[in-house]
Amino acid sequence: MGALRWYCDRGLRNLCESCVPAALLPSRQRGTIDTPPCEITPMRLTVNGKEHLVDDVDESTPLLWILRDSLGLVGTKYGCGIAHCGACTVHMNGTPVRSCSVPVSAVAGQQITTIEGLAGKDGKRHPLQTAWIDHDVPQCGYCQAGQIMSAAALLRHKPKPTDADIDAAMSGNLCRCGTYLRIRKAIHAAAQSAGE
Ligand code: FES
Numbered sequence: 001m002g003a004l005r006w007y008c009d010r011g012l013r014n015l016c017e018s019c020v021p022a023a024l025l026p027s028r029q030r031g032t033i034d035t036p037p038c039e040i041t042p043m044r045l046t047v048n049g050k051e052h053l054v055d056d057v058d059e060s061t062p063l064l065w066i067l068r069d070s071l072g073l074v075g076t077k078y079g080c081g082i083a084h085c086g087a088c089t090v091h092m093n094g095t096p097v098r099s100c101s102v103p104v105s106a107v108a109g110q111q112i113t114t115i116e117g118l119a120g121k122d123g124k125r126h127p128l129q130t131a132w133i134d135h136d137v138p139q140c141g142y143c144q145a146g147q148i149m150s151a152a153a154l155l156r157h158k159p160k161p162t163d164a165d166i167d168a169a170m171s172g173n174l175c176r177c178g179t180y181l182r183i184r185k186a187i188h189a190a191a192q193s194a195g196e
């Protein structure tokens with residue numbers, strides 16, 4: 001079977017025909033026939049404390065699409081796709097990263113946490129989640145998972161952040177609805193409740 005190059009916005013490319021799940025074909029456009037057959041190496045990912053074997057994607061696929069399409073963790077959102085908006089923020093070993101711009105091969109063996117894994121093992125909300133509700137932070141809500149993940153990383157490193165700390169840490173998370181002031185209030189409230 002000849003090798004095909006498939007173009008899509010999810011980083012899946014240079015896949016031979018037998019490797020492309022039939023269910024996904026309608027969303028793709030077939031391109032040139034000039035690449036060698038792909039070799040896909042299974043990868044083990046640890047997401048929210050659970051290990052997953054991912055064996056059907058190119059290693060350059062952004063982590064975001066593995067989370068959403070392979071693992072069904074759709075709390076992490078796609079905004080810009082170029083690491084400029086923060087909607088896709090997750091933690092890698094506790095550090096916020098833009099999952100739209102991190103290839104899945106770079107996270108094998110690392111600890112990934114998404115918004116679905118932020119609550120405690122007992123299901124108790126993270127103080128930020130409670131503060132977000134108490135301060136009625138979201139408007140449309142689209143950016144908010146990324147906002148909370150960035151805020152959680154901030155509080156881990158700086159339990160009592162100043163306004164300046166918050167503005168600096170959150171500057172890469174955009175909100176088209178302009179919820180910035182409520183976000184700042186909620187972060188202060190979470191910091192206070194965590195310290196009580
Ligand atoms: S979707 Fe990743 S930073 Fe915008």
Ligand code: FES
Nearest residue numbers: 140141175176177
């Ligand atoms: S709440 Fe709508 S984009 Fe932030």
